[in-house]
Amino acid sequence: MTDVATQRVPEKYACGETFVPKSRYIDPEFLQLELDRLFTQVWQVACREEEVPEPGSYYEYCIGRQSIVVVRQKDRSIKAFYNTCAHRGMKIVRGTGCASEGDLRCEFHGWRYALDGRSSFVPCREEFASRPREQWGLQSVHVGTWGGWVFISMADDPPDLLEWLDPLPTALAPFRLQDMRYRWRKRTFLPANYKTVIDAFIEGYHTPGTHPQTLRAAQGPRPTTEPALPQEYTYAPYTPTITYKNHSRFIYTQRPETASRDSARQRQAARPEVFANSMQYNYLEVGSLVTERDYRAAQQLATMEPSEIPPFVLYHKMCEELALAEGVDFPKMSMEEYFAGNGDWHIFPTLVILVEKSCLLGYRMLPDADDPNRCTFEMFSLEHFAPGEVPETSWQEFERWQDHDGWGELPTQDLKNIGAIHAGMHSKGFDGLWLNTAQEMSIRNEHAIADRFIFGVGQR
Secondary structure, three states, X not given: OOOHHHOOOOHHHOOOOOEEEOHHHHOHHHHHHHHHHHOOOOOEXXXXXXXXXXXXXXXXXXXXOEEEEEEEOOOOOEEEEEOOOOOOOOOOOOOEEEOXXXXXXXOXXXXXXXXXXXXXXXXOHHHOOOOOHHHHOOOEEEEEEEOOEEEEEOOOOOOOHHHHHOOHHHHOHHHOHHHOEEEXXXXXXXXXXXXXXXXXXXXXXXXXXXXXXXXXXXXXXXXXXOOOOHHHHOOOOEOOEXXXXXXXXXXXXXXXXXXXXXXXXXXXXXXXXXXXXXXHHHHHHOOOOOOHHHHHHXXXXXXXXXXXXXXXXXXXXXXXXXXXXXXXXOOOOOHHHHHHHOEEEEEOOOEEEEEOOOEEXXXXXXXXXXXXXXXXXXXXXXXXXXXXXXXXOOOEEEOOHHHOOOOOHHHHHHHHHHHHHHHHHOOOOOOEEEOOOOOOHHHHHHHXXXXXXHOOOOOO
16 A cells, blocks of 8 residues: 555555545544644644734634634734743633733733733743743744735744645635625534545535535526436536645536537526526525625526526626626636636645635634544635625534534535544444545545655655
C-alpha cells in the first residue's frame, strides 16, 4: 500500500493513490498529530470581518486546545493573539463581545491589555520580578483577511495568505465575497470526525444516492425523495474534482458519454420550468444558493415558454435585473468568469463554500480537542444585500442537530448519514476509503496536503 511518496508516513497512516486508511479518522493519536503539527502551521478561518465590527470588538476562535482572540483595532485593522493572560494563563475573553473600556481585562486578577496586545495595567506591578517588556503583553499570531473572512496562522513564518489561498483570490474576485453578509448561521455537534463531515461536502458523487430528488426537477419544485433507480444514475450529474496545492473544487456538469444520448431528456432539461424547479428547490429546501429575489425570478421563469436563450442564461439575467432594481450592488461578471469561480470549493483545512453570484452556502467543520469521533459543524448562508437590508444574525447553536428542524430537506439528508458513516468506519470489516478516481480525489488531496505538515512529505 505504501509507495515512494509516502515512505516517511507510518504504515498505519499511509495513503495509496486511491486509498485512505480509516486510522486517519478514528485514531486519537492521529487527531493529536493534526492538532500539534497541522493546525498550528496552516492558515485557517477564524471568523468573518463583520463579527468584529467596531474597535474593541473581539471573537474567540478555538481549535483543539488553542484559543485565539481576534480583535478589531482603533484604526479598524485586525490583530489576533493567543487568548491567555501572561500572568497565570487565564483566558482573557470568552466568546464574543466588545472591550467597551478600551482594553481587554483578565477576570482573574484584573490585568489589562490594550487592543494591540500591550500590557496596560498590572495591579501591584512593583511586586513582580523584572521581565522583558514584550513578555508582559499578549502573544500575537499572524492574521490576514480575504473574501470577508479573518484568517489566522500560528506558524512562525507562514506563507503569504494570498499565496496560500491560490487560486481562490483570482477565481472568486468577481463574486465579491467580502461584500456578502450573513443571512443565517447555525452550529451543532456531530458524532463523527471532522474529516468525515468535510468529505461528505467536497464530492458530488453521493448526489444521486443521498439526494435522489435532485435528479427529478421535471416533477416540480419539491420532487420525490424515493431512492434512485439504477437507470437514473445514467443521467446523474457528473462532478469531476479539480485539485490544487492547498485546496480543491468540484463542479456539476454532464458526463460526456451520456450528455447527448437521450434527445427527449435534453429537450426536457431545456424547458424553463424544469430549470426553474431546481432553483426553487434550493430556496425551499436548502435555504441558500438561491436568494428570495432569485426565487421570485425562478417562479417567473417557470411560466415562460422555451426560446433560443437557454433557461440558465435567462435566469441569471432575470436575477441580476431584479437585484439591481431593488438596490443591490450586484456583482457583474462574464459567463467565463462565473464558470471559473462557481462550484464547491474546499478551503483547506476546514471551510467549504458553494459559490453563486448572489449568495454563498458555507460549511465549517472543527475537530474536537480530545475525541476523533466528535466535531463541531457550522452551516451558514451569505448574501449580497441592498443597503439597510442586512439582517441582524447570531449563531444558533444546537447540542444535537436533531434538536432543530430547520436545516432543510437536502442538508438533513446529509446530516442523517454522517453518524452512520463514521460509525461504520469502526467496523472490523472496513479498512479505509476506496475513492472514485474522477469524483472523489478532493478527499485524497486533503490527506496529501495534511501529510506535508504532519509528516514532512512534499513541499509546503
